[in-house]
Amino acid sequence: MGSHYEAPIRKPLVTGNKSYHDVSVDVARPVEGRANKQWWIVFSISLAAFLWGIGCIIYTISTGIGTWGLNKTVGWAWDITNFVWWVGIGHAGTLISAVLLLFRQKWRMGINRSAEAMTIFAVMQAGLFPLVHMGRPWLGYWVFPIPNQFGSLWVNFNSPLLWDVFAISTYLSVSLVFWWTGLLPDFAMLRDRAVKPFQKKIYALVSFGWSGRAKDWQRFEEVSLVLAGLATPLVLSVHTIVSFDFATSIIPGWHTTIFPPYFVAGAVFSGFAMVNTLLIIMRKVCNFEDYITMQHIELMNLVIMLTGSIVGVAYITELFMAWYSGVEYEQYAFLNRATGPYAWAYWSMMICNVFSPQFMWIKKLRRSIMFSFIISIVVNIGMWFERFVIIVTSLHRDYLPSSWTMFSPTFVDIGIFIGTIGFFFVLFLLYARTFPVIAQAEIKSILKSSGDKYKKTSESHE
Amino acid sequence: MSSQKVVHAFYTDDDVLLDAVKTVQDAHYHIEEVFTPFPVHGLDKALGLAPTRLAITSFMYGIVGVCVATVMMNYIMIQDWPQDIGGKPSFTYIQNMPAFVPIMFELTVFFAAHLMVLTFYMRSRLWPFKQAENPDVRTTDDHFLMEIPAGDDVEALQTLLKETGAVEINLTEKH
Known part of the structure; x- marks a missing residue:
């Protein structure tokens, strides 16, 4: 037992006296069982929202971007707000699976599979917005470095929007192979348990014939470690580059060097909030309370508290720098944010992102499921407002007061946003019924050090 | 590949497996393969596998x-x-x-x-439509399988494996 020793002060990460076989049975249960009524209700609502979103996208593409609330002053609004919001949400998945792997944090194992799924689904939603905003999405491949039809006019590699194309596509594809490689042993477990021939066929197909040889595991662990090492700078680069979309422009309120770290912290913040939202529901619906424990939720709340505070420091630094720069345009941009016609959005952002996570200092609150759930929703709303504030309030009063205007979304703007939320939940709900939502092979490997069954026996031997 | 008799020894604990691997190797048997449901730390070293590149x-x-x-x-x-x-x-x-x-x-x-x-x-020969090669479906759940060429004295090998804590020992044809 010596090699599995873990200090008794560390709380168990798997409760309920689980053996290896129990883990397999529990992880396979949602896949092998039938969907319950709640699943169908939530799925139907999500599907309806998704279909409504598709309708709005078709309307936009067939009629034009004029169906949105954009005007000549505010040329970017909900589309880019939603894009940045979804990309940001994606960041927590990579942070949990890659950064926490490098730091050898065992608590990632209960949640990493779903967090990575969330990453992939969220980045897919994000990708929709630039594609729809192109107006002619069938020409979307023009963003790739191919010469135009006349011969040799290329994409512009000096543009942060093109950097975004490379960053987002690298991020999506690398996250996908990282996720899938980790899934192979778990799909193999489902394949070997399956009794229905169709299920067996499907899981045999997706598990790529994983057999679990000693050499395979050795390679598997090395590949996971190297992918984590690659994904860590990658995830930081993605939101850094997203922030360059703004920071490399000369718009007051956007042209700031603090943007990259501030956007990355905000992304992790909103992503962890979304992980909490999803997992608090999932642990209940799928009976995973023994794998996604109070300890996991508390640790995620602590990350939310920390990153929320970093975001708060960034907001205040921005205000200070605007004043200290002595640039009157910059000063006005921030004064207008806090006291102008969009002050309600600014203060909603401040309350949701800076004030609300501070409750997590209180142990009783951060260990309350209901409170954690509410805060996770509040943070997601706040982070949407952050992007809205940065984008719309910096644009709506430009250099010529005669062109000052307000932005109001049309039903199409709202419909596409609701549609992506629906699409996200459709994907996540389908995932929850067909994928091993807990990385069972990894959980089994920590069962002896962090499972309560083995922890109790090792303590009683002392 | 010509058919060849192999012994499959099943274990239900990773620590017992690791000790068994050492015992079997000390008795100068060649371990053909070990199938495990999750990564067992130290198994690659115990088997003498070269580090991956x-x-x-x-x-x-x-x-x-x-x-x-x-x-x-x-x-x-x-x-x-x-x-x-x-x-x-x-x-x-x-x-x-x-x-x-x-x-x-x-x-x-x-x-x-x-x-x-x-x-x-x-x-690692992993791709869609690849057939899985683990000899027993329990090796992705909670069983650890050690595969050893049967050799001439199967009895002695089986006795040794029994002593190392194997819960099940089968003599089969390798395909």
């Missing part, structure tokens, strides 16, 4: 990625169609490089990650 391949693929990015952007932005964008003319690659760093980085990661994973899949 996948991390090194990843590093080399990364170098390929940064070279591809450099050659591509140098051709597109400097050689083929140099432009003066925002008063910043494209004369040389090195002078314009700050703007190219993000994509040089992204392509490094892209190549390093994807080509390493493809190499892993090829080396």
